[in-house]
Amino acid sequence: MFDFSTVQDKETAAKVFEEAxxxxxxxxxxxxxxxxxxDDVRKVVGKLKETKMAPLAFDTEMQFVPMVRELxxxxxxxxxxxxxxxxPMGRLLxxxxxxxxxxxxAIGVDDVCVCLDWQAVFSGRYKDIENEARQIVEEFQDDFYRVALVIPATLMSxxxxxxxxxxxxAAGTVSVKVNPGATLGVSFEEVALIRRNFPNRFDIHPSGNIRTLSDVLRYREMGCNNIHTAAALEITDDFIVKKLKEYGGI
Known part of the structure; x- marks a missing residue:
């Protein structure tokens, strides 16, 4: 993480830290x-704690939730x-x-995403998708910070x-995660397609192969305020350097 102690102007450093x-x-x-x-999870948690910042959410597997909460x-x-x-394929019943x-x-997880059944998507069983989504939304929408339903957009027409x-x-879904990651990377075109056809309708979560500051800034310009990227800390470092240059801190 960027070392703010190297910035001589402490007021500028504090301002950029808050923006970061x-x-x-x-x-x-x-x-x-x-x-x-x-051990893998402990190392990543350690990296995040060094920043003294918090992401929108920390992604982990269910079995690690007690450990991560303790960390x-x-x-x-x-x-x-x-x-x-x-x-990533939504094949659970x-x-x-x-x-x-x-x-x-029950274990107090704050935020979830649910992968839609790829077989239903690719066979055109849209009523099945609607019914499954409605069941999830009606039961859980109010119990988590966000319940996002995940589509493998890169593989879809x-x-x-x-x-x-x-x-x-039709099912009342609020949040749509565009691609599960897992080697499937979101594109600007996929997000734009959904925005164009469903204006002001979905909270869109881009995911997969988002590796640069310019990527994140562009998705934000497109109205996305929930961006999944394993490179979040490195991108935040780039954001800090960019802001310090703008403010004359470097």
């Missing part, structure tokens, strides 16, 4: 995946915990997804994206 906190607070950051170990128990900032359900969400609610979003709209 706000910048990171609109990004998801963490470590997910079934191959991750406790953040003495932290200077409150950190929301985020878990994904049926990641609806009842299993509901059970997982119920479990996450424009028509599939629009029809899937139409089903989610």
């Amino acid at each position: 906190k706000e910048f990171l607070s609109l990004c998801h950051f963490g470590l997910q995946g079934i191959t991750r170990t406790e 953040f128990s003495d932290y200077c900032c409150k950190v929301r915990l985020h878990c994904a359900v049926s990641y 609806p009842a299993s997804k509901m059970h997982a969400l119920d479990r996450l609610r 424009d028509t599939q994206i629009i029809e899937t979003c139409r089903a989610l709209d």
